[in-house]
Amino acid sequence: KQEVTQIPAALSVPEGENLVLNCSFTDSAIYNLQWFRQDPGKGLTSLLLIQSSQREQTSGRLNASLDKSSGRSTLYIAASQPGDSATYLCAVGNNFNKFYFGSGTKLNVKP
Amino acid sequence: ETGVTQSPTHLIKTRGQQVTLRCSSQSGHNTVSWYQQALGQGPQFIFQYYREEENGRGNFPPRFSGLQFPNYSSELNVNALELDDSALYLCASSGAGVPFYEQYFGPGTRLTVT
Secondary structure (H helix, E strand, O other), X not given: OOOEEEEOOEEEEEOOOOEEEEEEEOOOOEEEEEEEXXXXXXXXXXXXXXXXXXXXXXXXXXXXXXXXXXXXXXEEEOOOOHHHOEEEXXXXXXXXXXXEEOOOEEEEEEO | OOOOEEEOXXXXXXXXXXXXXXXXXXXXXOEEEEEEEOOOOOOEEEEEEEOOEEEEEOOOOOOEEEEEOOOOOEEEEEOOOOHHHOEEEEEEEEOOOOOXXXXXXXXXXXXXXO
């Protein structure tokens, strides 16, 4: 069974810092990996999708990388802002039509 | 905002009752997945429907069942509700011919079982 772990569970940084969120998974036979943002009590907003054949994806201040062989993905946020405060979730899709989420990293960016 | 909608927004039920949650997928998407998110946890995959057929299931008992309609909207039914079923239920639509493409989530239905 695929297990997805996100470290750290919580992170508090001052505004302007660059930061890295980590996601690891136990089964490298994945189809894709998707990063999401979730605000309290809300649904999930897609940030970046990486197909298994890709190494990274970029959108604005966000960059996500994927290393299938080591079972790791990182989400890099440049020049963090208070509006980035949210919970960040990674989800791994495997070839058997199932999707597994980590428990998330709760980010607080202080003004 | 995605084009995925869910109803109702909130729901309170009593243990042992049955509940139906609804999801309208984004235009052009033929795949709907349902997730259960307990407080402080990541979403847990319940099942996926692709062109009206169940296309994958997580570790949930048979009292969790679903339907997908010809317009690709979907229902999640839960029978014999238990206290632990209290959670945020999320649906996600994906694909325009590709089942495992990027997922777009709705705002969720908050279910409370008392």
